[in-house]
Amino acid sequence: MGWLYSALSSSIGKKFVMAVTGICLILFLIIHLINNLTMYGGPELFNTVVKNLDIIKPIVRVIEAVLVLIFVFHIFNGVKLWYENKKARPIGYTVNGSSKNSDITSRTMIVSGSIVFIFLIIHLKTFWVSFNLGHPLAEEHQYYEIVASAFSNWIYSGLYIVAMVLLGFHLNHGFQSAFQTFGWNNNKYFPLIKKLGLIYTLIMVIGFASIPIYFLFFYGGNV
Amino acid sequence: MIKLDAKIPSGPIQDKWTNHKFNMKLVNPANKRKYDIIVVGTGLAGASAAASLGELGYNVKVFTFHDSARRAHSIAAQGGINAAKNYRNDGDSVYRLFYDTVKGGDFRAREANVYRLAEVSDNIIDQCVAQGVPFAREYGGLLDNRSFGGALVSRTFYAKGQTGQQLLLGAYSAMNRQVANGTVKLYARREMLDLVVVDGVAKGIVCRNLLTGEIEKYSGHAVILATGGYSNVFFLSTNAMNCNTTAIWRAHKRGAAFANPCYTQIHPTCLPVHGEGQSKLPLMSESLRNDGRIWVSKNKNDMRAPNDIPEEERDYYLERKYPTYGNLSPRDISSRAAKEAFDDRRGVQGKEAVYLDFRDAIKRLGENVIRERYGNLFEMYGTITGENPYKTPMLIYPAPHYTMGGLWVDYNLMSTIPGLFIAGEANFSDHGANRLGASALMQGLADGYFVLPYTIGNYLAGDKPTLVKTDHEEFNKIKKGIEDQTSKLLSIKGKRTVDDIHKELGRYMWNKVGMARNEKGLKEVIGEIKELRNEFWKNVNVVGNSNDVNQCLERAGRLADYLELGELLAVDSLHRNESCGGHFRVEYQTEEGEALRNDDEFTYVAAWEFKEVGKWELNKEPLEFENVHLATRSYK
Amino acid sequence: MAEKKLNLTLKIWRQAGPNFVGNFAEYKLAVSPDSSILEMLDDLNNDLENKNLEPVAFESDCREGICGTCGLVINGQPHGPIPKIATCQLHMRHFNDGDTIWIEPFRAKAFPIIKDLMVDRSAFDRIQETGGFISVNTGSVPDGNAIPISKDIASEAMDSATCIGCGACVAACKNASAMLFVSAKVSQFALLPQGQPERYQRVQAMVKKMDELGFGSCSNTYACEAECPKGISVKNIARMNRDYFMAKVKTENVES
Missing domain, CATH: 3.90.700.10 (Succinate dehydrogenase/fumarate reductase flavoprotein, catalytic domain)
Structure with missing residues (x-):
């Protein structure tokens, strides 16, 4: 299998790994968002959904493990590429004209990715750890209240919204970039893919960010 | 006096090349790798020759002063390449292409060479298509043609306005394949500064490594120069900045006759x-x-x-x-x-x-x-x-755009120095006094792909040249000469820059040896050039040193040769008491101001033999027109 | 043709050799707006030579945008601010009186600096030597019209083949990646019927060489396309990616 390893560690192979894992994560976000949006159905609906996930826990765990693997590949490869690409130009330009030839989101994937990664750690601690590892409210299946409580915090919500905007930058470039990497760039379809990526990104950003906004401004419930 | 033997094969013009190919001697395939062939220049002629000779199995060393073989100025040719395919069914034929080229050249080209050029033109197109040159096509998927000046048929193949680029990249890719195979070794950033001739036979070259300044010696059984034309003697021309005459001029000074320098094309x-x-x-x-x-x-x-x-x-x-x-x-x-x-x-x-x-x-x-x-x-x-x-x-x-003149070659493209072959614009052979559009690309590739691979083999098998080692005294003597010239240039430390003097030379050339020439002006300009040459050697300022990248020194060396060639151009113009093609003498024109040839006295190739700087001896190769009748061109 | 001259301040990278430390030198000069930027540098060099100072080393040849020899980074952009031209075609009328212009060499590990603004781009030749050709010997070919090629395919191949090998794509890419250059050659032959026999072998060999030479990876910023003097499309990169995967999947070759 040496050929496979060498293929995947070539410059194009690494990009391929980024694209495949990226697409998986893009799909995962859709499911995640659908789950989140059930909050608009009220505490009962959301809590039931999460509770039901508990029933199929072994399957969820497997999916989670796969997700972690995908994340690790995506992040490891991304950092490796970033490091190698830095080395390809040891001395940079004194005057940087890149704003005139490329889109900022495309040039800052490592930045937006890193911030999203930091956010991910905090996010996992706030919710995944609380939901799974013995938060008193979780024991009572009061997941909705955990969320409401977290988002009542201005700082946390603010950070969440900022992270979502950066995720948006990351997704907007990543979406079409994956298709380019797969070689699906064509005069007819590529403009469509770019638009689709933008629509997807907007749905994700607005969808995810709407929840803290809802809890901050419109949720009158007492926690 | 040199004996000019054009070695034109006997027989009817249609059969000359075929018969000659059969009569030429062959090198045993197993022996080919024992022969070292030096190719200088990587334009259409040089790259195609290097590729083809490499494919045959010769051990080829190819030199270019560029950073990459792909930069040669053939790349800038826009319009197209002629071939007598008659894909249009408009009456084209090898004979018509031959006829148009001889007539377009104002009856000052060698018939046999031109016929061969027309004959192999079809193979060039096939070759390039097979290499992946994306020629323009019609909706049916077949090759498209356009018309060009001087012809009443559509025989020009093209790739947008970048035909030269595509053809050169084709030849370059063929050469790269041989580089990968190990038959061709590429020496980039080397400028040939002299030809090594031992016992009257070309045995190698001496060049400057443009990165380190080192003077390097290379030996070979045969040397091919494909180094282009000399339009930059005018300073301002359509040629690239680095196009120069140094390689052919140094060969000329070592004994290769220079033919028809006055035939310059002004676009x-x-x-x-x-x-x-x-x-x-x-x-x-x-x-x-x-x-x-x-x-x-x-x-x-x-x-x-x-x-x-x-x-x-x-x-x-x-x-x-x-x-x-x-x-x-x-x-x-x-x-x-x-x-x-x-x-x-x-x-x-x-x-x-x-x-x-x-x-x-x-x-x-x-x-x-x-x-x-x-x-x-x-x-x-x-x-x-x-x-x-x-x-x-x-x-x-x-x-100024193209120079029809160049080193004299026989039918085998060998110069008056045995073992020294000249290809492409650097030789004088096919265009006579005026070149038709879309014919330069054709000639470069014809020489490299289809003529030299045969005639080089014939020379090697027939003359059995030996290899002279680079520690031979002649190599050392010539290397020393180059080093002395470099030291001399760097030590003058005068008041004028290289470009300043080159611009002055250009003005003289343009004003008096340009589009219209006359006896008085030519006589004056010969003096002016001589004077400027003295001025150069006394008052030029070449900054920098010799063991480093020194573009100033590169330009100075080239200008030194232009200052000699410019004079020969004027001398040739002065001697040719007629007007033909790119050479127009105001004294020789019709009442309506048209060029007036003098076929009785000037139907010959003027091959100038170098004696000393500013002194040449004229040798004549009479031109015989057995197939095309001499006539006055009329475009009224 | 304006008579008025522009007064400019030039900040030019000077570096005595590959192993020297470089820095910017400042020059002030007045230049005709009809001059090209390289003619301005000619002027500057003429002045420097007159003062017995070493001229700025920079490369150029055809000065009509086709040979690919010239290439400077002008105010942060390879070949300067005007799209789809090479450095030699950049004329000074695009600048204003009093401007400061920063001129740097192309920077990439695979393009080491030789002197001042001269860089070594021979890495491109090394890539081409590994597969940028169709293996046909002189003479052993069919008639040019033996294989019809649709006009669209021929034009598309021509669009890829129009690359001048200047290296601006590498210079513009934040990763100093050579993907646009390599993909243009791969695409030209992948599109044409003549290129099919070696199609998969070619793409693997060329990508492998490209990686060895220290170019970065593509991260699809498309800066290369924006700065390419010939406007070569990133679609070529997509095509090369596709061919590379197909080569890996379809062929039995485990070596490359």
């Missing part, structure tokens, strides 16, 4: 000079003359803007003088007419420029049609001049 549609700082004159494709009308004001010293000059005060001089061909008159004739207008003080606002006007074509066809046909050229014009040619007429003026 009529180039951009005019904008000022003292101008470094070169970009070419605008000849195809523009299909729809553009060339004119100047009827009044002398007319300073009005073009759109303020009313119709009745415009002189469409080509249409007036040559009603049949009009704006599509051949290059030499159109160029001379522009000069006449300028000399009559009717150039655009007093400058060396005439108008190329699309107003009427736009009125007739609409801007969109014109945009479709010439959009990229108009854009290029706009980029360079900052003016909009859809609104105001273009300014154009003739500029």
